[in-house]
Amino acid sequence: MVREKKKAAAATLDSFEPDSEAPRDNYRVRLEVFEGPLDLLLYLIKKNEFDIFDIPVARITEQYLEYLQLMKELDIAIAGDFLVMASTLIYLKSKMLLPPEPKTEGEAELAEDPRAELVERLLEYQKFKEAANMLHTRAEIEAACFTRAPLETDSSNPEVSATVFDLLRVFRDILQRATAVAEIEIHRDEVTMGDKLRQIKTLLEERHEISVREVFESCRTRRELILTFLVLLELAREVEITLTQSQLFGEITVRKRTAEEVAAIRQSLEETSETEVTSEEAQAVQA
Amino acid sequence: MTEEIRIQGDELSEEELMTELETAEQIAQELEEETAAPDFGAAEGEPSEEPVTEPAEITATSAELKPAIEALLFVADEPLPFKQLCRVLGEVDETEVRRMLDELISEYDARQSGLEIREIAGGWRISTRPQYHEFIRKYLRSKPSARLSLAALETLAVIAYKQPITIPEILEIRGVSSSSAIRTLLEKRLIVTKGRKETVGRPMMYGTSKEFLLQFGLKDLSELPSIEDFEDLANG
Numbered sequence: 001m002v003r004e005k006k007k008a009a010a011a012t013l014d015s016f017e018p019d020s021e022a023p024r025d026n027y028r029v030r031l032e033v034f035e036g037p038l039d040l041l042l043y044l045i046k047k048n049e050f051d052i053f054d055i056p057v058a059r060i061t062e063q064y065l066e067y068l069q070l071m072k073e074l075d076i077a078i079a080g081d082f083l084v085m086a087s088t089l090i091y092l093k094s095k096m097l098l099p100p101e102p103k104t105e106g107e108a109e110l111a112e113d114p115r116a117e118l119v120e121r122l123l124e125y126q127k128f129k130e131a132a133n134m135l136h137t138r139a140e141i142e143a144a145c146f147t148r149a150p151l152e153t154d155s156s157n158p159e160v161s162a163t164v165f166d167l168l169r170v171f172r173d174i175l176q177r178a179t180a181v182a183e184i185e186i187h188r189d190e191v192t193m194g195d196k197l198r199q200i201k202t203l204l205e206e207r208h209e210i211s212v213r214e215v216f217e218s219c220r221t222r223r224e225l226i227l228t229f230l231v232l233l234e235l236a237r238e239v240e241i242t243l244t245q246s247q248l249f250g251e252i253t254v255r256k257r258t259a260e261e262v263a264a265i266r267q268s269l270e271e272t273s274e275t276e277v278t279s280e281e282a283q284a285v286q287a
Numbered sequence: 288m289t290e291e292i293r294i295q296g297d298e299l300s301e302e303e304l305m306t307e308l309e310t311a312e313q314i315a316q317e318l319e320e321e322t323a324a325p326d327f328g329a330a331e332g333e334p335s336e337e338p339v340t341e342p343a344e345i346t347a348t349s350a351e352l353k354p355a356i357e358a359l360l361f362v363a364d365e366p367l368p369f370k371q372l373c374r375v376l377g378e379v380d381e382t383e384v385r386r387m388l389d390e391l392i393s394e395y396d397a398r399q400s401g402l403e404i405r406e407i408a409g410g411w412r413i414s415t416r417p418q419y420h421e422f423i424r425k426y427l428r429s430k431p432s433a434r435l436s437l438a439a440l441e442t443l444a445v446i447a448y449k450q451p452i453t454i455p456e457i458l459e460i461r462g463v464s465s466s467s468a469i470r471t472l473l474e475k476r477l478i479v480t481k482g483r484k485e486t487v488g489r490p491m492m493y494g495t496s497k498e499f500l501l502q503f504g505l506k507d508l509s510e511l512p513s514i515e516d517f518e519d520l521a522n523g
Contacts, residue, residue, distance in 0.1 A: 035438050036463025081463045123518070124460060130517035131444035132437065135503055142504035143431055144420035145403075147412065148361070 037085030038125040040067060045122075052122060055115055057096050061089040092118065196227040197234070204241065204256040212243075212252040239265045346377025353387040357413075366410025366501075408500035409507060435471070442468035443477060447499070448514045451481035451492035469493065477502065 034040040044063050045052055065086060071078050095114040113119075203210060212232070219225045232254065235241045239262055242255045257265070347355045355376060360367060373384050388411065392404045403416050415423060424430065435443070442465045445457050457465045472478045472493075481494040495508065505511065 035441055036461055038462035079463065085462065121460075121462065125462060127514050127517040128441060128444045128448070128460060131448060131514060132440040134512065134517075135440055135444055135447070136434070138503040138505070139435070141417050142502055144417035145414040145504070146420070146423050146427075147364075147414045 035129075036079075037082045038122060039129070040064065040082070041085070042122060042126060042129070053119060055119065057089065057093045057115060061086075061093045064089055088118065191221075191224050191227060193227055193230060196224070196231045200228070200231050200235070204254065209253055209255045212254055215254065239269070344377055347379060349383075352376065352379065352383065353391060356384065356387055357391055360404060360411055360413045363410075363412070366406075366408050366412040368410045372411065405504075406506045407504055408497050435475075436468070438463075438465070439468045439471045443472055443495075443499070446472070446478055446493050447495050447508070447511060450494035451484075452494075453484050453490040453492050455490060 034043065041060065041064065044050075044060055044067075045055065048059070048063075050056060050060065068078055068082060068086060071082075092114055200215065203215070215228060215232070216225060219228055232241070232243075236243055240257055242257060244253050244255065245251070246253075356372065359372060359375060369381075369384070373379060373381050376384060388404070394400075395403055401416055401419050402413055404411060404413050406412075441461060442457060445460050445465075446452055449456065449460070454466060454469060457469075469478070476496055476498045478493045478499065479496045481492040483489040484492050499505075500507065
């Protein structure tokens with residue numbers, strides 16, 4: 001899929017002329033795979049028999065963009081690299097239209113052709129394209145040469161060297177692994193928020209007042225600690241408990257509110273706005 | 288010995304089995320040591336690289352030389368490096384070995400043998416000649432393996448000529464992103480990583496592998512035609 005995207009397959013019209021009057025559904029589509037923008041440019045240069053050292057930038061840009069349009073119409077994803085080349089071509093085209101920069105003394109003759117860099121890249125790429133062809137041919141020939149089938153003694157046939165002892169060793173490894181597996185049984189922590197809530201409520205029912213430290217110390221796992229913390233927060237929000245502190249950084253005590261207290265606070269909360277809720281609660285905590 | 292290690296099904300407890308196994312392993316170790324004892328020529332750790340040289344050095348006589356070379360090339364499961372070939376043949380003159388190799392090659396050619404001897408990937412190898420591949424494939428019932436895509440071949444060409452090279456440098460030449468082609472080439476073990484370039488981002492550098500030489504029938508990288516030669520070809 002990735003390859004599909006990188007490689008843009010472009011289709012050419014039967015007669016690829018900008019002013020072609022062929023109706024759209026009469027396109028004779030020839031699928032040509034272009035490896036990239038340079039490949040497409042080389043194709044266009046060859047097709048039009050342009051001189052690579054004197055590329056008519058305007059015409060080639062026109063054809064290049066038309067190809068991109070065609071690719072778009074055929075729903076072929078255009079790789080970003082093709083668009084980069086399009087912008088390069090348009091830039092070159094505009095540069096060619098401008099009068100050359102005023103020449104300074106001495107380098108009058110060596111005014112840089114704006115196309116030079118592109119031509120160099122095209123020539124370089126063309127060489128590697130040919131080299132790829134050469135590699136392809138070489139691989140075809142080489143794939144047709146066969147060496148003898150591997151012998152039993154070849155290292156690629158390690159099973160030959162296995163003995164009954166190797167078999168036993170493997171068997172023992174498996175046995176060991178089987179015992180090892182048994183040792184790492186995973187105890188799933190089944191404590192839920194609901195469990196913890198009930199647990200703390202019963203505790204408060206019995207004791208009315210407990211220190212937070214005591215509540216947390218009864219926890220065995222990290223998960224239980226977190227759940228306990230959440231339950232305490234929840235209870236405080238539901239105004240079922242008060243959290244008090246006798247001094248700064250001192251012990252925090254959890255005290256259960258009586259049913260009357262809870263009802264009274266809840267009623268007053270309903271009457272006040274949200275901003276006041278916090279102050280109400282703060283007062284409750286301070287009390 | 289087989290008596291000792293017989294596993295008696297369910298009757299044997301695990302503990303008993305373990306002791307049995309340990310005894311068996313001891314015996315195995317002793318056996319290994321026994322067989323390994325006379326083999327003091329081979330260096331440890333590189334058994335396949337170093338040929339097992341017999342303590343009583345044997346040397347091929349001049350009459351044996353050519354047939355021995357042919358026999359060795361026949362059994363070698365991968366290209367046999369020249370130096371290794373000479374070592375196995377004993378106290379022989381290297382130029383003589385080379386001469387015999389050349390003679391063998393021309394003999395194969397002269398009688399239009401279905402086999403050929405060639406230097407490839409740093410060693411000498413006997414293989415069938417490509418023109419008979421159809422018969423061989425028919426016999427082996429094998430199809431030609433999947434070809435590399437053009438994108439992969441182009442990328443490989445760039446790497447082969449410009450190695451070590453980074454992905455951005457390949458992009459510069461091909462004008463198109465090559466990362467998926469790189470992945471394919473790595474999977475096919477045609478290229479290997481060659482460390483990182485000491486530049487911004489320290490990109491990975493790539494080069495061709497021994498597998499590349501093998502699959503493209505090259506002695507070494509110097510056998511690749513010069514990249515400049517393709518210029519005339521391309522413009523012609």
